[in-house]
Amino acid sequence: MSTERNPFENLEQQFEHMQRQFEKMIDMWDGEQFGVPQTGATTRRMGVDLADRGDEYVLTADVPGFERYDIDLRFADDTLYITAEYERADREEADEAEETRYLKSERERRTMKRSIRLPESVDEEAVKATYQNGVLTVTLPKAEQTDVDGTQIAIDEREST
Numbered sequence: 001m002s003t004e005r006n007p008f009e010n011l012e013q014q015f016e017h018m019q020r021q022f023e024k025m026i027d028m029w030d031g032e033q034f035g036v037p038q039t040g041a042t043t044r045r046m047g048v049d050l051a052d053r054g055d056e057y058v059l060t061a062d063v064p065g066f067e068r069y070d071i072d073l074r075f076a077d078d079t080l081y082i083t084a085e086y087e088r089a090d091r092e093e094a095d096e097a098e099e100t101r102y103l104k105s106e107r108e109r110r111t112m113k114r115s116i117r118l119p120e121s122v123d124e125e126a127v128k129a130t131y132q133n134g135v136l137t138v139t140l141p142k143a144e145q146t147d148v149d150g151t152q153i154a155i156d157e158r159e160s161t
């Protein structure tokens with residue numbers, strides 16, 4: 001485990017705070033009040049917990065109302081990206097097979113997105129995820145730390161003139 005303090009940790013915390021404030025503002029904003037028509041898509045805030053368990057990180061995210069196949073999970077540049085999207089068109093085929101007739105339908109499209117930057121490198125090949133009862137759990141084993149990253153460069157002796 002690295003003992004060095006991340007010099008950007010305070011800045012990252014400020015950005016996360018700004019992101020939460022912005023998401024709260026969007027949730028409270030009524031677009032129709034200002035003449036912006038509703039498109040049928042709603043975006044909700046995804047609550048997450050990130051735990052450091054020594055040799056791994058465990059991220060738990062609330063993604064209620066989605067199926068496993070509605071969730072796109074990606075990892076790049078020490079950042080975990082979670083996107084959950086529900087589109088009614090995906091469900092219409094199943095409804096047609098059951099001959100369902102809706103009396104009221106307001107759930108046309110929902111989207112949840114979140115990105116979480118991890119403080120240390122992760123073994124990308126060993127990342128695992130499970131989804132049960134609206135809760136996504138991602139286990140991210142930490143990468144073995146080396147003394148110095150990168151490629152070693154040979155140093156030639158310089159001839160004196």
